[in-house]
Amino acid sequence: MTDTLISFAWIAGVGLLAPVLSFATAKKVPAVVFLIALGVVIGPSGLEFATDGEAVDLVRELGLGMLFLLAGIELSPADLRGKEGRNAILTWALCVLLAFGAALALTRGETGTATVLAIAVTSTALGTLLPIIRQQGLTGTPVGNSVMIHGAVGELAPVLAMALLLSARTTWATAAVLVAFFTVALIIALVPRTVRRTVPWVGWALRDGVGSTNQTVVRAIVTMLAVLMAVASVFDLDVVLGAFAAGIIVRQIVPATALPDLTGKLEVLGYGLFIPVFFVTSGMGIDTGVIGDRPWFLLGLVPVILLARGLPVLLRELWTTTGSALHTGREKLQLSLYAATGLPIIVAVTEVATSSGLLGAEEASLLVTAGALTVAVFPMVAGAVGGKTRPVH
Numbered sequence: 001m002t003d004t005l006i007s008f009a010w011i012a013g014v015g016l017l018a019p020v021l022s023f024a025t026a027k028k029v030p031a032v033v034f035l036i037a038l039g040v041v042i043g044p045s046g047l048e049f050a051t052d053g054e055a056v057d058l059v060r061e062l063g064l065g066m067l068f069l070l071a072g073i074e075l076s077p078a079d080l081r082g083k084e085g086r087n088a089i090l091t092w093a094l095c096v097l098l099a100f101g102a103a104l105a106l107t108r109g110e111t112g113t114a115t116v117l118a119i120a121v122t123s124t125a126l127g128t129l130l131p132i133i134r135q136q137g138l139t140g141t142p143v144g145n146s147v148m149i150h151g152a153v154g155e156l157a158p159v160l161a162m163a164l165l166l167s168a169r170t171t172w173a174t175a176a177v178l179v180a181f182f183t184v185a186l187i188i189a190l191v192p193r194t195v196r197r198t199v200p201w202v203g204w205a206l207r208d209g210v211g212s213t214n215q216t217v218v219r220a221i222v223t224m225l226a227v228l229m230a231v232a233s234v235f236d237l238d239v240v241l242g243a244f245a246a247g248i249i250v251r252q253i254v255p256a257t258a259l260p261d262l263t264g265k266l267e268v269l270g271y272g273l274f275i276p277v278f279f280v281t282s283g284m285g286i287d288t289g290v291i292g293d294r295p296w297f298l299l300g301l302v303p304v305i306l307l308a309r310g311l312p313v314l315l316r317e318l319w320t321t322t323g324s325a326l327h328t329g330r331e332k333l334q335l336s337l338y339a340a341t342g343l344p345i346i347v348a349v350t351e352v353a354t355s356s357g358l359l360g361a362e363e364a365s366l367l368v369t370a371g372a373l374t375v376a377v378f379p380m381v382a383g384a385v386g387g388k389t390r391p392v393h
Helices: 002-024 033-042 053-074 077-081 082-105 113-120 128-135 142-165 170-197 202-208 216-235 239-252 260-286 286-291 293-321 329-339 344-353 363-386
Strands: none
Touching: 002 033, 002 053, 002 077, 002 260, 033 128, 033 260, 033 363, 053 128, 053 142, 053 239, 053 260, 053 344, 077 082, 077 239, 077 363, 082 113, 082 142, 082 293, 113 142, 113 293, 113 344, 128 142, 128 363, 142 170, 142 239, 142 293, 142 329, 142 344, 170 216, 170 239, 216 239, 239 344, 260 363, 286 293, 286 344, 286 363, 293 329, 293 363, 329 363, 344 363
């Protein structure tokens, strides 16, 4: 374990250094950017101070899970059922169709590769954006609320599309697996109520341990997260789906008055340990040699992502009534930049695509790097574009 502990020590050190560096820039550069960049520095393509291993990979997966758990908790299903939510789904569908058509032309009819590219470049990193949105004071503003809705669609829709279109199974078999997964998720969602009614002393025990060293409610949510991630893995689905489902379930079963305190505890657990590991290891996985060989290809990918995801969002906000509370052109431009910010789904899609032979390792590394650049550039530009934030009335 010595090598693993040394690697983890470097990763933890980077996790501590990143917010300090972000503070030094007056928070104009998000801490997430430094986590990824410093991951490159200490990783195999840099100084080789840290390497991946089974133990680090497990913490990384839990970090990804915590990102999507917190994103699911923040998401209100009622918002997705509303006018803006329905329009966000339609906008994403337009994005992916346009991206697929363009990718199909570029790859000369390679439908598998075109599907991978279309899903990858039309995702939105809601989990990544959450801390940035808060850091920039956009929580509860029209822009912040719209980012939540487009971000939820831009994470959940690509995950479902990935399961349906990139699976080795037939489409009908994958659809059956998805139904089975959501059935299990529904059963897990009903368990707390069932236990509370049939075995009331269990509920008393959980409440008794809420504020003690037992932290029973946090442990119950971590258990739910672990179970749904495991179920997703068993069904050969991406663990992101399990984590997102866990977050939505938590929001539904936890009383609204208790949710802020509980979310705060989960954020301490997630952002204090697991989530920084995910971002640092994402940086460690970037192959700088490939970037040096094809820098122009990489630089071209970033505007492609903006055109594929951000531009349709902007045009629909400018030319149609989407149900959002955005009134100024600046706010709509901000939303488009945030919507085009993607990384976790790009990582997940490229991992599936490389394992199935639809994408080469070099192209996958370039796509992940482009996703990291969107995290570095787009929120920073969006923050500069936006003026003084205004609350929702």
